[in-house]
Amino acid sequence: MKIIILGAGQVGGTVAANLTSEDNDITVVDRDGQILQALQDRLDLRTVAGNATYPAVLERAGVDDADMVIAVTNSDEANMVACQICATLFRTPSKIARVRAVEYLSHPQIFAPDALPIDVLISPEQLVTQYVRRLIEHPGALQVMDFADGKVRLVGVRAYYGGPLVGQELRTLREHVPGVQTRVAAIYRRGSAIIPEGETVIEAGDEVFFVAARKNIRAVMSELRRLDKPVKRITLAGGGNIGMRLAQSLETQYQVKIIEHNPQRCRAIADELKKTIVLRGDAADEDLLLEENIENTDVFCALTNDDEANILAAMLAKRRGARTVMALINRAAYVDLIQSSDDIDVAISPQQATIGSLLAHIRRGDVATVHSLRRGAAEAIEAIAHGDAGSSEVVGRRIDQIRLPRGTTIGAIVRGEEVVMAHHDTVIEPEDHVILFLVDKSRLRDVEKLFSVGVTFL
Numbered sequence: 001m002k003i004i005i006l007g008a009g010q011v012g013g014t015v016a017a018n019l020t021s022e023d024n025d026i027t028v029v030d031r032d033g034q035i036l037q038a039l040q041d042r043l044d045l046r047t048v049a050g051n052a053t054y055p056a057v058l059e060r061a062g063v064d065d066a067d068m069v070i071a072v073t074n075s076d077e078a079n080m081v082a083c084q085i086c087a088t089l090f091r092t093p094s095k096i097a098r099v100r101a102v103e104y105l106s107h108p109q110i111f112a113p114d115a116l117p118i119d120v121l122i123s124p125e126q127l128v129t130q131y132v133r134r135l136i137e138h139p140g141a142l143q144v145m146d147f148a149d150g151k152v153r154l155v156g157v158r159a160y161y162g163g164p165l166v167g168q169e170l171r172t173l174r175e176h177v178p179g180v181q182t183r184v185a186a187i188y189r190r191g192s193a194i195i196p197e198g199e200t201v202i203e204a205g206d207e208v209f210f211v212a213a214r215k216n217i218r219a220v221m222s223e224l225r226r227l228d229k230p231v232k233r234i235t236l237a238g239g240g241n242i243g244m245r246l247a248q249s250l251e252t253q254y255q256v257k258i259i260e261h262n263p264q265r266c267r268a269i270a271d272e273l274k275k276t277i278v279l280r281g282d283a284a285d286e287d288l289l290l291e292e293n294i295e296n297t298d299v300f301c302a303l304t305n306d307d308e309a310n311i312l313a314a315m316l317a318k319r320r321g322a323r324t325v326m327a328l329i330n331r332a333a334y335v336d337l338i339q340s341s342d343d344i345d346v347a348i349s350p351q352q353a354t355i356g357s358l359l360a361h362i363r364r365g366d367v368a369t370v371h372s373l374r375r376g377a378a379e380a381i382e383a384i385a386h387g388d389a390g391s392s393e394v395v396g397r398r399i400d401q402i403r404l405p406r407g408t409t410i411g412a413i414v415r416g417e418e419v420v421m422a423h424h425d426t427v428i429e430p431e432d433h434v435i436l437f438l439v440d441k442s443r444l445r446d447v448e449k450l451f452s453v454g455v456t457f458l
Contacts, residue, residue, distance in 0.1 A: 295321030
């Protein structure tokens with residue numbers, strides 16, 4: 001697929017790295033020649049220096065015969081204009097734009113087909129808000145990913161000493177939680193992936209990914225660790241777009257405070273929010289945290305635009321008694337450092353949240369949802385099975401008859417409103433939504449071929 005990426009920032013660079021590893025023809029456009037050179041030095045792609053909204057620059061990038069344009073510059077307006085130009089002058093088949101401003105997103109009629117010709121809108125702030133909200137709903141989870149419109153979730157949790165299933169073989173899970181449908185999709189032990197089998201023994205410290213219907217998640221988590229109490233009090237550091245959106249999403253169900261240092265921004269968000277307490281100050285000010293009884297906070301979430309400030313504020317909150325702390329981190333290297341330490345519970349990467357949403361529209365075949373994991377090394381996808389036994393390699397076959405690539409597991413199947421946990425004798429039916437976990441993302445093409453339709457197999 002020939003793809004042109006407009007913008008070589010954090011998101012653009014991460015998208016480029018993901019897509020070049022999958023044999024796509026990638027061109028990146030940006031004004032900054034130094035950033036482009038750095039990308040070209042480490043990735044197999046073309047670069048074009050210039051303004052992404054200029055037709056001549058787009059033409060140099062090869063937009064005439066491009067399959068897709070992904071506009072992820074730092075300017076919403078530039079992204080929207082670029083998509084308009086690609087549609088009007090070059091008839092580009094697929095156009096994706098990142099739009100962050102609520103002022104645009106709150107008027108969806110702007111993006112109607114007869115208005116702005118954008119096929120897919122990506123809002124990182126909205127994606128991060130949804131991601132953090134899911135973590136708050138399931139205290140103790142490291143990651144929570146939705147599939148099939150929330151009917152089934154993939155949850156990552158660290159196993160602790162004292163968990164009833166820790167030290168036990170996976171085959172005993174059904175005995176531990178009778179009547180609960182669940183399946184372990186993958187286990188990471190000291191950074192290495194383990195393909196779960198019936199005789200696999202869960203050890204303390206393992207990062208376990210399991211699939212379950214939303215209503216059963218808490219019951220399964222209780223087998224791997226001591227359950228945290230439900231969340232009541234939440235403190236957010238940073239009143240930017242993400243902080244304010246998250247507060248709006250949470251304030252009707254939880255006691256929410258926002259700490260923001262900018263006085264004008266404080267007034268603006270105080271006018272917008274109805275129940276949230278808005279505090280002016282520095283989230284890394286120890287005296288302020290103590291005054292606000294940080295030791296009684298269930299979740300502290302640092303969401304400013306400064307990675308270092310987020311890390312420091314979250315570490316301080318944790319040491320002063322906050323039960324769970326999260327930090328928004330843009331730099332990939334920082335994410336790795338935090339995930340290997342005990343000072344911060346969850347590192348939130350906007351890039352990874354955005355990448356998954358983008359990949360769902362780039363994957364071959366009918367892929368409804370993609371979640372990027374382990375810094376892009378692994379993926380969880382929701383693929384829709386089409387065709388029949390004569391035209392599909394999966395429809396009408398038991399799971400143990402499907403030639404799944406090594407390191408790939410089928411966790412669950414959503415059939416209409418029913419969630420079916422995958423077993424060796426489960427038969428895939430037409431239009432099933434199949435939830436797969438790929439430990440090795442390089443095998444993705446093999447999975448896509450499995451779910452392709454049109455070849456006669458009988």
